[in-house]
Amino acid sequence: MxxxxxxxxxxxxxxxxxxxxxxYHNQYGGIILAYHEIAIERFxxxxxxxxxxxxxxxxxxxxxxxxxxxxxxLITITVDDCYLNTLPALCDYxxxxxxxxTFFVPTDFIDGKALxxxxxxxIKKLSKGRxxxxxxxxxxxxxxxxxxxxxxxxxxxxxxxxENEYNPIWLQIMHQLVEQGVCQLADFKVHNPPVNxxxxxxxxxxxxxxxxSHTVTHQAAAGLSAAQFEMECKQxxxxxxxxxxxxxxxxxxxYGGLKNIGNTAPAIVQKMYDSAVTMVRGRIQAxxxxxxxxxxxxxDLDTKQRTILKTIIK
Ligand SMILES: [Zn+2]
Numbered sequence: 001m002x003x004x005x006x007x008x009x010x011x012x013x014x015x016x017x018x019x020x021x022x023x024y025h026n027q028y029g030g031i032i033l034a035y036h037e038i039a040i041e042r043f044x045x046x047x048x049x050x051x052x053x054x055x056x057x058x059x060x061x062x063x064x065x066x067x068x069x070x071x072x073x074l075i076t077i078t079v080d081d082c083y084l085n086t087l088p089a090l091c092d093y094x095x096x097x098x099x100x101x102t103f104f105v106p107t108d109f110i111d112g113k114a115l116x117x118x119x120x121x122x123i124k125k126l127s128k129g130r131x132x133x134x135x136x137x138x139x140x141x142x143x144x145x146x147x148x149x150x151x152x153x154x155x156x157x158x159x160x161x162x163e164n165e166y167n168p169i170w171l172q173i174m175h176q177l178v179e180q181g182v183c184q185l186a187d188f189k190v191h192n193p194p195v196n197x198x199x200x201x202x203x204x205x206x207x208x209x210x211x212x213s214h215t216v217t218h219q220a221a222a223g224l225s226a227a228q229f230e231m232e233c234k235q236x237x238x239x240x241x242x243x244x245x246x247x248x249x250x251x252x253x254x255y256g257g258l259k260n261i262g263n264t265a266p267a268i269v270q271k272m273y274d275s276a277v278t279m280v281r282g283r284i285q286a287x288x289x290x291x292x293x294x295x296x297x298x299x300d301l302d303t304k305q306r307t308i309l310k311t312i313i314k
Pocket of ligand 1: 081218255
């Protein structure tokens with residue numbers, strides 16, 4: 001074979017092996033599951049589907065990816081927001097069965113502040129059928145279509161902007177609903193409660209139960225200035241470390257879509273964390289950015305069949 005042929009063949013071989021490797025990782029790359037609220041029985045049902053898999057910690061998954069080792073048949077479990085209706089049972093089950101699990105903690109939420117989506121949902125629910133003046137324009141929310149249009153754009157503000165953009169509008173609506181006798185200010189803060197810091201301090205003593213960062217205020221990174229976002233990364237890390245006495249090395253973006261994250265956040269996270277997870281659906285692949293890792297979200301409504309479809313278990 002001439003030198004020319006060898007060169008041509010190795011180019012062909014390299015591109016073929018690249019295609020093969022991409023296919024392999026798409027099909028067989030590791031999976032990071034993303035939970036929020038989940039009933040323990042459903043959680044057990046999901047895990048039973050991954051019998052062939054090994055459940056590894058988030059650090060192990062990230063380390064293997066960074067070393068370009070195979071993540072085939074590896075599963076990592078992550079849980080966002082730390083709800084009281086979810087964590088105690090999961091912690092008990094994972095401790096008893098020796099399963100590593102990672103919880104992402106929004107620190108203001110644990111401090112007693114409702115997460116923005118709860119306040120938004122309460123405002124939307126309590127505004128139905130009411131007339132509200134917002135920035136000198138009267139909105140009639142008895143009309144379902146205009147109500148939905150308005151609240152869809154208000155929802156987008158929360159998803160992509162900082163609270164400085166949506167809070168003034170929220171406050172106008174909240175105060176008028178109180179003036180109209182619809183509700184009390186406290187009604188807007190009604191939410192599904194989180195676990196408390198004592199719980200996190202106690203559970204974090206177990207090496208299997210890991211508590212990592214999910215910002216302070218749970219605002220979309222895309223809406224924050226670089227300085228604000230960096231402060232959120234730093235403060236949430238410090239707070240959780242002070243409670244758990246363990247290093248916090250993983251980060252989870254609020255809302256988690258690429259548009260919620262924006263372009264500058266990953267490089268800021270990289271300054272102080274080993275990895276960051278998103279809500280972009282996919283499996284782990286060697287060439288992915290360690291600060292934009294995909295996950296596969298699972299919910300209570302994900303039956304056995306739906307879970308198989310979502311994860312395409314081999
Ligand atoms: Zn969250």
